[in-house]
Amino acid sequence: MRLVVVSAGLSVPSSTRLLADRLAAAVDRRTPADVQVIELRDLAVEIAHNFTNGFAGRALAAAQDAVAGADGLIVVTPVFSASYSGLFKSFFDVLDKDALVGTPVLIAATGGTARHSLVLEHALRPLFTYLRAVVAPTGVYAASEDWGEEGLPGRIERAAGELAGLMAGLSAPGAGTSGGIGAGASGRGEADTSGGAVAGASGGFVVVPFEEQLAKLSPTGV
Numbered sequence: 001m002r003l004v005v006v007s008a009g010l011s012v013p014s015s016t017r018l019l020a021d022r023l024a025a026a027v028d029r030r031t032p033a034d035v036q037v038i039e040l041r042d043l044a045v046e047i048a049h050n051f052t053n054g055f056a057g058r059a060l061a062a063a064q065d066a067v068a069g070a071d072g073l074i075v076v077t078p079v080f081s082a083s084y085s086g087l088f089k090s091f092f093d094v095l096d097k098d099a100l101v102g103t104p105v106l107i108a109a110t111g112g113t114a115r116h117s118l119v120l121e122h123a124l125r126p127l128f129t130y131l132r133a134v135v136a137p138t139g140v141y142a143a144s145e146d147w148g149e150e151g152l153p154g155r156i157e158r159a160a161g162e163l164a165g166l167m168a169g170l171s172a173p174g175a176g177t178s179g180g181i182g183a184g185a186s187g188r189g190e191a192d193t194s195g196g197a198v199a200g201a202s203g204g205f206v207v208v209p210f211e212e213q214l215a216k217l218s219p220t221g222v
Helices: 014-032 040-053 058-068 088-094 119-130 151-169 210-217
Strands: 003-007 035-040 072-080 106-109 139-145 195-199 203-207
Touching: 003 014, 003 058, 014 035, 014 040, 014 072, 014 139, 035 040, 035 058, 040 058, 040 088, 058 119, 072 088, 072 119, 072 151, 106 119, 106 151, 119 139, 119 195
Parallel strands: 003 035, 003 072, 072 106, 106 139
Antiparallel strands: 195 203
């Protein structure tokens, strides 16, 4: 298993990197993996050059290849102006548009106040849904006051368990052919944006069309 962690923290030490490390360790305890951490601050200049000349430098190209080949991805960004950082967004802007198709992704963010916690749902989740990744249901946000509190470890463990399950399910033999999300060209499952996904008996996921889910909510069943 290849688990890649993308951290957009800028300072050293960084609470963003700290959260990324805790999430990676929690996933690794459930599904032993080769963990690679990508610090975006080290790639800032090459990312900027990629925008202006269209070519990725050696370090950026290696990071892009690592992300594209990952069995699971953890992405963590600090919150700037109520959204992900510009450096974080820029890295995924220069990534190939098909690189994350079917890749399980755990989204996370750090900020100075709990008021920014909705960044996970209004910014990060839509971004990775657009990139056709399989986003774990639980995102993890850590405000300054969360460190040392009881709630954060529980959220980390829950999110890590979900990502580990997705990684194991999508990499299992036949996961894309018998009750899985659907095998892509790379062997990973592809997300179906036309409906929801529910756990199947085989441990994979079965896509349920939105119309079918809506019909179940109707009193008449129509």
